[in-house]
Structure formats: C-alpha cells, structure tokens
Amino acid sequence: MKIIFAGTPDFAVPALAALLDAGHEVALVLTQPDRPAGRGMKLRASPVKELALQHGLQVFQPETLKPDEAQARIAAAEAEAMVVAAYGLIIPKSVLDMPRLGCFNIHASLLPRWRGAAPIQRALLAGDAATGITIMQVVPALDAGAMLMKAAVPITENDTAQSLHDTLANLGGNLMAEALANLHRLTAVPQNAALVTYAAKLQKTEAPLDWKQPARELSRQVRAFNPFPVAQAAMHGEPWRIWFARAAEGNGQPGTIVGIDNGIVVACGAGVLRIEELQKPGGKRLNWKEFLAGTPLNPGERFDA
CATH class of the missing domain: 3.40.50.170 (Formyl transferase, N-terminal domain)
Structure with a gap:
C-alpha cells in the first residue's frame, strides 16, 4: 500500500x-x-x-x-x-x-x-x-x-x-x-x-510528593513521572528527584524515614514508600545503596513538608 x-x-x-x-x-x-x-x-x-x-x-x-x-x-x-x-x-x-x-x-x-x-x-x-x-x-x-x-x-x-x-x-x-x-x-x-x-499534559508543578497521601498513590506518581517531570521530595531544603519507588505496608509520621530496608523507607498517609532510585541536584541518578554511600540517612530524619 x-x-x-x-x-x-x-x-x-x-x-x-x-x-x-x-x-x-x-x-x-x-x-x-x-x-x-x-x-x-x-x-x-x-x-x-x-x-x-x-x-x-x-x-x-x-x-x-x-x-x-x-x-x-x-x-x-x-x-x-x-x-x-x-x-x-x-x-x-x-x-x-x-x-x-x-x-x-x-x-x-x-x-x-x-x-x-x-x-x-x-x-x-x-x-x-x-x-x-x-x-x-x-x-x-x-x-x-x-x-x-x-x-x-x-x-x-x-x-x-x-x-x-x-x-x-x-x-x-x-x-x-x-x-x-x-x-x-x-x-x-x-x-x-x-x-x-x-x-491533560503533564506539568512540572505536579512533581512534588505529598507525604500525607497513601503510599500506593505516591508510588504511582513516581512511576508515572519517570522520565518526566520526575517526582520530587525536599530534604534539608534541596529538591531530590525520586525516580523509582514502591508502596509497602508500614506506618509512621508522614515524611519520616522509618527504615533502611531494600530502599529508603518513608512513612506516608497510609503505608510506606520504599525509594529505590533517587538523585540530588547536580548529581547522578543512583540506586539507594549508591546514594546512601555519599549521603548517609538515618531513621527519624524527615523530608521537608
């Protein structure tokens, strides 16, 4: 034809x-x-x-x-x-x-x-x-x-x-x-x-994560915004890009790191989000182990609201 x-x-x-x-x-x-x-x-x-x-x-x-x-x-x-x-x-x-x-x-x-x-x-x-x-x-x-x-x-x-x-x-x-x-x-x-x-067309204003939302919704947001506009979460005033994350069972104060277990585990409005890939401003996209080698994090630390 x-x-x-x-x-x-x-x-x-x-x-x-x-x-x-x-x-x-x-x-x-x-x-x-x-x-x-x-x-x-x-x-x-x-x-x-x-x-x-x-x-x-x-x-x-x-x-x-x-x-x-x-x-x-x-x-x-x-x-x-x-x-x-x-x-x-x-x-x-x-x-x-x-x-x-x-x-x-x-x-x-x-x-x-x-x-x-x-x-x-x-x-x-x-x-x-x-x-x-x-x-x-x-x-x-x-x-x-x-x-x-x-x-x-x-x-x-x-x-x-x-x-x-x-x-x-x-x-x-x-x-x-x-x-x-x-x-x-x-x-x-x-x-x-x-x-x-x-x-609707994706907007960069949709990128920030709201830790008060359920972990399942945040996981979908992270994965839907990979590779654009890439989900973001602020730590110590820096906007970190979150490239991949999964929802899991757990609880805690929303935005608080509650564990380091096959990822950086952060409490959400319901459940927890296990962050597996992330990136600091000006840095490389890294898996969670590589990231923690250069930027140590501990349970109890909290992402900015």
Missing part, C-alpha cells in the same frame, strides 16, 4: 519500521522541523526523520499543514492511506480527506479512556489495571475517531511511564501493520462519549 507516515518522537519510530518491514511504500514522511536540543542547543532531527533518511525516504517538515503549498506537497504523494503516530501538528480536514482509504492514528490508550496529550502517564497515575493501543480513524476533534483495533497490556507495580511507552510503541507499530493488512475486514466502531476521559 502506498502511504504517508506522519510522526515525530521515539514513540513513532517502531511504527514506521513495522510498516516498512511489512512492505508498504512510504511515499512521504511528515515530521516536525529540526529543533534545538542538547547542551549546545544545536538543531537535531526528529527520531522519525533519522529513520526515514536511513531508508532513503522523502521527508517533509513544515511548521504547519495549513498553507496551500504544504497541502499540495502532500497531495502530490497520491497516497492511499495516511498513518499518524505522535506527529504533534494539527492535520486539517482537507489533508485528512486526501488519502482514498483514510487517515489512521496509533493512540496509546484504550479509547475512549484517556484522550489527549499524556495517556500513558494518566493511566498509570490513576491506578488503571491496564492500558494499550487503539488504532483509530483520524477526525478533526481530538482523538474522537471511530476505532478499528485495540490491544491491551497490564500495568504492573514495576512499570514506569518509560517502560510502558516502549512497550506500547512496539505494540502500536505491529497493530497498525496488522490493521492496514486487514482494512477491508475491519469495522469502525464509534467511541462511547459517556466513557471519555482526558489525559
């Missing part, structure tokens, strides 16, 4: 790879313009662009798809279908209507739950038992298109937003390849509007 692929970050890379492996002709790759990155703030190509150039694909990087010249470039590809995976730009209806077979998106949730910008993190933060991938038709309204295929994965207490991201990125690529191979047999199912929830 002759397709246009629209994607930008790491999440979209497995999808482009899967479609190429399946033998589809990728006539054009849409990705966002190169952006400044790194300490030197040099222009850096998107992960999707890097893969596309490795395969000798045509790459188009407009700032917006609204101008007539941008739309003419897309129309000239004469694609049968468009595949979208975390592209990051609004696609006008005139562009959505160009491919004969339609425009299809890889969304990282089990729609209609968690439409929006941060579905992986919000599912983890909410304590959902599972998340997954939905292959859906793209329409002008946000993540509101009819659904073609779904696949679920469980969320475990070992998962972080990063681990789920990687799992879902690979699942999404494979599921999209399967969907395109079976388009003529798939039925588009409208979403139940009564079940819609929205996954």
Whole structure:
C-alpha cells in the first residue's frame, strides 16, 4: 500500500519500521522541523526523520499543514492511506480527506479512556489495571475517531511511564501493520462519549510528593513521572528527584524515614514508600545503596513538608 507516515518522537519510530518491514511504500514522511536540543542547543532531527533518511525516504517538515503549498506537497504523494503516530501538528480536514482509504492514528490508550496529550502517564497515575493501543480513524476533534483495533497490556507495580511507552510503541507499530493488512475486514466502531476521559499534559508543578497521601498513590506518581517531570521530595531544603519507588505496608509520621530496608523507607498517609532510585541536584541518578554511600540517612530524619 502506498502511504504517508506522519510522526515525530521515539514513540513513532517502531511504527514506521513495522510498516516498512511489512512492505508498504512510504511515499512521504511528515515530521516536525529540526529543533534545538542538547547542551549546545544545536538543531537535531526528529527520531522519525533519522529513520526515514536511513531508508532513503522523502521527508517533509513544515511548521504547519495549513498553507496551500504544504497541502499540495502532500497531495502530490497520491497516497492511499495516511498513518499518524505522535506527529504533534494539527492535520486539517482537507489533508485528512486526501488519502482514498483514510487517515489512521496509533493512540496509546484504550479509547475512549484517556484522550489527549499524556495517556500513558494518566493511566498509570490513576491506578488503571491496564492500558494499550487503539488504532483509530483520524477526525478533526481530538482523538474522537471511530476505532478499528485495540490491544491491551497490564500495568504492573514495576512499570514506569518509560517502560510502558516502549512497550506500547512496539505494540502500536505491529497493530497498525496488522490493521492496514486487514482494512477491508475491519469495522469502525464509534467511541462511547459517556466513557471519555482526558489525559491533560503533564506539568512540572505536579512533581512534588505529598507525604500525607497513601503510599500506593505516591508510588504511582513516581512511576508515572519517570522520565518526566520526575517526582520530587525536599530534604534539608534541596529538591531530590525520586525516580523509582514502591508502596509497602508500614506506618509512621508522614515524611519520616522509618527504615533502611531494600530502599529508603518513608512513612506516608497510609503505608510506606520504599525509594529505590533517587538523585540530588547536580548529581547522578543512583540506586539507594549508591546514594546512601555519599549521603548517609538515618531513621527519624524527615523530608521537608
């Protein structure tokens, strides 16, 4: 099938790879313009662009798809279908209507739950038992298109937003390849509007831990905010980044270190949080043993309120 692929970050890379492996002709790759990155703030190509150039694909990087010249470039590809995976730009209806077979998106949730910008993190933060991938038709309204295929994965207490991201990125690529191979047999199912929830973009203001909350909620917060914005807890006035933590049974005054046992054990509003990975300002991300070797802590010490 002759397709246009629209994607930008790491999440979209497995999808482009899967479609190429399946033998589809990728006539054009849409990705966002190169952006400044790194300490030197040099222009850096998107992960999707890097893969596309490795395969000798045509790459188009407009700032917006609204101008007539941008739309003419897309129309000239004469694609049968468009595949979208975390592209990051609004696609006008005139562009959505160009491919004969339609425009299809890889969304990282089990729609209609968690439409929006941060579905992986919000599912983890909410304590959902599972998340997954939905292959859906793209329409002008946000993540509101009819659904073609779904696949679920469980969320475990070992998962972080990063681990789920990687799992879902690979699942999404494979599921999209399967969907395109079976388009003529798939039925588009409208979403139940009564079940819609929205996954708001993560904010750095959400990072601080509130030790009065239950340990299970704090564990989910830590894992949902890994790798961004990373949960924080202040000790002696310093904002420490908490990268991984598990909930356990126990009690004590919220925010107080109640033990050193397979981690730094801190009492919460209910239960205790066992911190296993953390980082001081300007320091490296360390496991709890490495951290304590340089920053000794003792039971009874307390995180700042």
